[in-house]
Amino acid sequence: xxxxxxxxxxxxxxxxxxxxxxxxxxxxxxxxxxxxxxxxxxxxxxxxxxxxxxxxxxxxxxxxxxxxxxxxxxxxxxxxxxxxxxxxxxxxxxxxxxxxxxxxxxxxxxxxxxxxxxxxxxxxxxxxxxxxxxxxxxxxxxxxxxxxxxxxxxxxxxxxxxxxxxxxxxxxxxxxxxxxxxxxxxxxxxxxxxxxxxxxxxxxxxxxxxxxxxxxxxxxxxxxxxxxxxxxxxxxxxxxxxxxxxxxxxxxxxxxxxxxxxxxxxxxxxxxxxxxxxxxxxxxxxxxxxxxxxxxxxxxxxxxxxxxxxxxxxxxxxxxxxxxxxxxxxxxxxxxxxxxxxxxxxxxxxxxxxxxxxxxxxxxxxxxxxxxxxxxxxxxxxxxxxxxxxxxxxxxxxxxxxxxxxxxxxxxxxxxxxxxxxxxxxxxxxxxxxxxxxxxxxxxxxxxxxxxx
Numbered sequence: 263x264x265x266x267x268x269x270x271x272x273x274x275x276x277x278x279x280x281x282x283x284x285x286x287x288x289x290x291x292x293x294x295x296x297x298x299x300x301x302x303x304x305x306x307x308x309x310x311x312x313x314x315x316x317x318x319x320x321x322x323x324x325x326x327x328x329x330x331x332x333x334x335x336x337x338x339x340x341x342x343x344x345x346x347x348x349x350x351x352x353x354x355x356x357x358x359x360x361x362x363x364x365x366x367x368x369x370x371x372x373x374x375x376x377x378x379x380x381x382x383x384x385x386x387x388x389x390x391x392x393x394x395x396x397x398x399x400x401x402x403x404x405x406x407x408x409x410x411x412x413x414x415x416x417x418x419x420x421x422x423x424x425x426x427x428x429x430x431x432x433x434x435x436x437x438x439x440x441x442x443x444x445x446x447x448x449x450x451x452x453x454x455x456x457x458x459x460x461x462x463x464x465x466x467x468x469x470x471x472x473x474x475x476x477x478x479x480x481x482x483x484x485x486x487x488x489x490x491x492x493x494x495x496x497x498x499x500x501x502x503x504x505x506x507x508x509x510x511x512x513x514x515x516x517x518x519x520x521x522x523x524x525x526x527x528x529x530x531x532x533x534x535x536x537x538x539x540x541x542x543x544x545x546x547x548x549x550x551x552x553x554x555x556x557x558x559x560x561x562x563x564x565x566x567x568x569x570x571x572x573x574x575x576x577x578x579x580x581x582x583x584x585x586x587x588x589x590x591x592x593x594x595x596x597x598x599x600x601x602x603x604x605x606x607x608x609x610x611x612x613x614x615x616x617x618x619x620x621x622x623x624x625x626x627x628x629x630x631x632x633x634x635x636x637x638x639x640x641x642x643x644x645x646x647x648x649x650x651x652x653x654x655x656x657x658x659x660x661x662x663x664x665x666x667x668x669x670x671x672x673x674x675x676x677x678x679x680x681x682x683x684x685x686x687x688x689x690x691x692x693x694x695x696x697x698x699x700x701x702x703x704x705x706x707x708x709x710x711x712x713x714x715x
Contacts, residue, residue: 273299276618279341283331289707290322292613298596300700305600306612326607335408336605338614339569342621346393351443353395357578358404358436358472359585360388360452361583363592365599367609374606376410384605385599386410387427388592390617391435396578399632400588400625403617405435408610417636429456430464435476437465440472450470451566451582454479457561459532466537475562475578478541482529485536490527491559494541497525500569502547503576507556508583518556520544522597523571526565528584531657540566584624587689588608591620596691623696626669627689642668645703650675653702671698 273295282286301309310316325331350356366379375384389407394400410423424638433450440448445639449472456476465474482490501521507518523543531537539561546555560579568573592598596616603609628635638647641664648658650671661670673687674680676694680687 271624275340276342276622278347279344280338281340282333282337283485287322287325287331290318294319294322295618296613298615299622301697304697305597305602319366320603321610323603323608325606326611333611335406335610335614339403339406339617342402342618343404343667345402347442349401350393350404350439350446350448351403355366355396355447355449356401357394357581358393358448358450359394359581359582360389360432360450360456361585361589362387362428362455363589365593365613367599367601370602372602372604372606372609374410377413378411381414386609386612387425389432390469390585390588391432392588392621394581394582394584396574397626397632398581398584400584400621402621403440406433406614406617407432407454408613416538419559424715426458426460429458430461431570433461433464433472434468436636437468437471439581449578450474450476451578452476453582458619461503462537462539462563463531463533465476466531470563473564474560475560475575477562478559479578485528485530488640490541491543493527494523494525494543494559497523499523500572503544503573505580515551516553518546519548520546520556520558520576522569522572522576538563540564540575542566542572542575556613588620588624589691591623591693592616595623595689623689623693627687627692630669631686632665634664636665637664638665638668643703645706649699649702672699677697 273292276292277295278288280291282288297309297311297315306319307313307316310319318692325333347554362489364385366378366383367375368384370384372384375386378385387407390403391405392400393404406429412420414420429452429508435448436448437482438445440441459481461474462477462638465472479648484490484493502519502521504517506515509514521544523545524540526538526540528536528538540563542558542560542562544556544558546557549555558576558579560575562575562679564575566575592635596619598613598616601609601612603612626641628642644662647662647668650668651658653675669692670678670680670687672695673691674695675698676691676696678687678691
């Protein structure tokens with residue numbers, strides 16, 4: 263199998279079921295996904311092999327027009343969402359991570375964009391449901407909200423749907439998936455913005471087909487008086503945990519030790535009844551001088567009897583960081599904020615493709631860590647794994663390397679040094695190395711075609 267065919271295989275699996283009104287458009291979508299994944303950091307012209315291919319891509323995104331196929335981002339993403347559901351069914355528990363990110367297209371002339379955090383900014387918002395296993399293996403995207411804010415009126419009010427609705431509707435989409443897979447327990451995981459009474463009310467009304475776990479920002483009143491978090495902290499500590507906090511935001515990685523408190527509590531549900539929730543405090547102790555201690559306050563519908571069950575909840579919440587990595591890949595690896603397509607509808611079609619490309623990059627990195635002994639030929643063609651060695655000026659082995667070794671070789675092509683102190687490679691060096699590898703493989707294939715004739 264050629265390298266290009268290997269690339270087309272994954273793209274066909276994720277997009278081949280797209281119903282776009284014309285089979286040629288589905289074929290073009292698969293080609294676009296393959297090209298974008300080859301060179302995720304490149305512009306659309308840079309990812310295409312020539313002006314004719316570039317024009318074909320622009321014509322595809324023109325299908326967003328009502329005068330043509332009137333395609334929406336859902337049409338593009340649906341086959342990938344279906345494939346993600348299939349992957350979810352293979353696991354007893356999956357975590358459905360939700361968060362919102364701003365996409366800033368300031369300085370570009372794109373019709374249909376709205377204001378962002380600052381009224382003068384122009385862009386749109388993305389709120390996906392990104393699914394991972396408890397071991398943090400990315401499975402894909404099963405839902406998304408894409409929207410541009412409306413501009414404030416003369417009185418300073420912003421018309422349009424209440425944006426907090428996205429958290430509640432996001433949970434509803436998770437529950438719809440949950441009822442189709444009785445052998446898999448889905449856990450909705452979100453940060454403080456999702457600490458909404460309406461979300462808890464909706465879950466209660468649906469009889470909680472999917473669990474929810476959110477970081478709390480509110481200190482709610484208890485029916486008998488007093489405040490929730492004072493009640494939790496008044497209990498006896500369950501024990502302590504330690505974990506390595508990865509480097510982020512310019513701060514070096516460090517070891518964190520937290521003391522855990524938890525209790526089951528009843529809260530007013532705002533409708534004359536009560537909600538029963540498990541509340542957890544993870545309080546850092548012994549933080550370095552000058553560093554703000556990390557404290558998490560979590561709420562969930564799940565019962566957590568004992569220390570180990572509470573530790574599991576903490577581990578699941580910590581997995582929420584994977585959606586931040588996903589956004590990082592999307593913005594800095596795929597550079598979606600540099601898209602120049604003239605209209606928000608076209609931008610949304612491109613984003614649907616890049617959501618899957620970003621998932622695939624993150625998935626490859628995680629597989630190299632969770633399944634290091636998997637043979638590289640399971641995910642790469644012979645030309646690709648041998649090419650990684652040749653580019654490094656090494657003789658390819660007689661048998662394919664394992665996946666961890668292959669991922670490291672590709673990342674080294676992108677600048678990863680591979681020293682003992684460097685740990686495992688991240689997504690940035692992987693996407694840079696992968697672009698080099700694909701250029702090499704395609705060059706070899708082109709040379710073969712020349713000399714074959």
